[in-house]
Amino acid sequence: MSTLSLTTSIVDATGRMLAKYTPREKINWGRLGVISVPSVWLFVFFFVPFLVVFKISFAESEIAIPPYSDLMNWDAEDTFLSIKLSLANYIFLFEDALYLDAYWSSVKIAGVATIITLIVAFPMAYLIARSEPNKRNLLLMLVVVPFWTSFLLRIYAWMGFLNKNGLINQGLMAIGIIDEPLIMMQTDFAVYIGIVYAYLPLMILPLYTALEKMDMTLIEAASDLGATPTQSFIKITLPLAVPGIIAGCMLVFIPAVGEFVIPSLLGGSDTLMIGRVLWDEFFQNRDWPMAAAVATVMLVMLLLPIMLVSDGQDKKEEA
Amino acid sequence: MKKTSKFLTSSSILGFLFLYAPIVSLIVYSFNSSKLVTIWGGWSIKWYGKLFENEQIIEAAMLSFKIAFITSCLAVILGTMAGFVLARMGRFKGKMILSGWISAPLVMPEVITGLSLLLLFVALENTFGWPAGRGTNTIIIAHTTFCLAYVAVIVQSRLSMLDETLEEAAMDLGAKPSSLFFLVTMPLIAPALVSGWLLSFTLSLDDLVIASFVSGPGSSTLPMVIYSKVRMGVTPEINALATLMILIVALGVVAAMVIMKRQHRLNKELKE
Structure with missing residues (x-):
């Protein structure tokens, strides 16, 4: 295309x-x-x-x-x-399980986190799009403010929050749901939380833009014709939101695949993500050619979704 | 107004709680007098005092502000040109490529951008002797490159919302292209320029990954210092620093949005 x-x-x-x-x-x-x-x-x-x-x-x-x-x-x-062209880096990359595992687990983590982000963001975007203009601006501002504040510091905030002695554990223990503090820091769970949290505004905004344009009379017409709320959601709202869903998912998924800060601060030593592998290859092993090979493969992998984003941008422009 | 469903309201409230709870907890704990960051020892502002005695942090903050300032000025100039080209110059050879180069940096994983720019700088230095070494200049170039993409998108969308009649009128009255831009177009897109500048400033101030790749010895930016401190865990000083930065940004965003809303209302009244 x-x-x-x-x-x-x-x-x-x-x-x-x-x-x-x-x-x-x-x-x-x-x-x-x-x-x-x-x-x-x-x-x-x-x-x-x-x-x-x-x-x-x-x-x-x-x-x-x-x-x-x-x-x-x-x-x-x-x-x-x-x-002299050395293919050794690529051969090593495809033979050593570490790299393939890291690519696969990055795509998996980013994919699952993107879906969770979509699920969390959708009702918020819908509510904002349907609320009165004054309230809408306030709610939009509440979504945008975290997006403008430091990414690094927002992830850091979760370090204190998810800690063994952090507020979540203290709260849960105070109301007696758990007796022992939950181990949440340095797990994949924390990484998912971090991605969903950090990228939530990037999902809400395109969803909001798509839902805001929706004509509410369509829903009324559907319900007049006897559609249940679920039916009209699946048959009307969801298809109309598709451009927003695609845009939001790409904006979250692509950077999340190569994410470094989140797995390095919230993840455990066994949280394998390719951004972190590249970082270590470069800063710890000082193997620049290997880091370059890791980056090249990652870029090839992400080329299709990135082109999808560019294409969407062009379409928006032409509309 | 139709009643919104209970499910929608409650899940949205949970969503906003999720967005704000960690930030609020961080702010509260920055006033904790105890050195043990998870145990409450009463209210105190001593960590703010300690923060301003920490020369390493102050120095890094100054460097980061300098880089962010220069970056956002450059990004606004280049990004406005790019946004203008895409929105107003019709079709030309390579337009699709340019628009691809503008949307790709918005999603490109930072590790790829950082590594590729570093390798470019090293290759350039070996071939042309420029840039001699890496540091502030290379960070500014790297930041400008991804910030200009944001500015271009903001300017482009602002321009495509404006109707072209004002510009056409000025052209009909004989305005030169340059005076047309500076006297007519620029005032119209001023809010976009301001928000583009501010966004570039915060993005540059915040960047850890790209700066780590392209910086040299002795040029540690604020996020690099923060990262090296928080890798080991939560510290009360960084809590204080984070609180200051978050409050400054939040105030800035709220002020900018209020100004933009007023501007919007003014424009509307003018039209009527």
Whole structure:
């Protein structure tokens, strides 16, 4: 879909350019400048870096500065150019169970957390979309404020909250539900909580946008025709919310797969997530080529969902 | 107004509790006089005093504020250009690619962005000798890159909400493109610029992962210092710091929203 629309747009644009820029016409330098400044910046600092990562994933780790081997060697005497690509990183990545397990468990954790986030967010978004304008603004603000406050500190807040002696355990013990404090910190449970918590606003906002546009008379019509609330929810509300659901899920799932802060602060040593593996590969083992290979595979894995987000953005723009 | 169902109300209340309970507990515990962070020892503000005596934290905070300030200025300039290009310049070659480059950083896992930028900086340094070493400058470049995407999205959506007649009128009256932008378009999108700047500032101030990759020795930002302290567990000083930061941001957001609402009302009255 995206490639198709890309091709058509390029063809279209070229046609327009040819039609517009007859030789007599001067090039509009101002327009060109405004287009090229941000484009060049993003090309150099967003696109090229991926090529560099891809390249270095074929290097070998070395004890040097920088700690990787050169891919190309130019022997001036023999005028001999040798290119050495090492596939060792990728072979290791697919043979060592650690990496595959980490990819799988990241996708699993991020996927489950995304679904929980959706379930928590939906009634909130629905309530906000259906409430009176004044109340709606207040509720939206309550959703947005945590989104603006520090991600790191919000995760940190849960460290104290989930602690063995933290408020949850103290509260539960005070009302006599449990006798012994629950171990919640440094478990996968804490990681799920952290992801749902940190990304909840990112799910609520697109859901709200989709639900707000919904025409309430549809629901009334359905109930007049004898639909139960459940039926009209499944047949009307849910399908109309689909764009919001997709957008929200992508906004949560993609960054959650590569999440580092949450598993490192709330997870246990056995919580395997690929963002953490990459971090350790880079900072602890100082194996830059391996880290690059891990990043390349992660990027390939996430390419499809990322393109889905871009596509949604384009559609919104055209609408 | 139709009555909202009990299920909807109660699950939403639980949701908001979930959003706010940890923050409230953190704020309350920052006033705990006991050094043991989980045991209540009475009210006290001594950790705030300790916080301001901690030179490492103050220094890191100053550096973070400096980086966030420069980043948000750069991001607003570049992001406004990008948002304007996408919303107002019609179709051109590569527009789809540019719009992809703007939406991708919003979801890109930070570890990938951080690692790729670091490797780029190292490669550039080896090839061109620039940037010489890593530190404040490389962090600013990295932060600007992802913040400009946010600004571009905000500006683009603001521009697409505005109707173009005002700009067309100015053009008909003979305004040059540059004066058209600075005298007509920019005042119209001022709220978007302000919120883009503020969002960039908080995003930059908050970033741990990308900064850790691209910073050099001696340039530890505030999140890097916080992270190194909290890895081992909860400390009362960080509770105090967190409370200050959360309160500042919350006040800022509430103020910004009140201002924007007033602006909105003004615009509406003007239209009528």
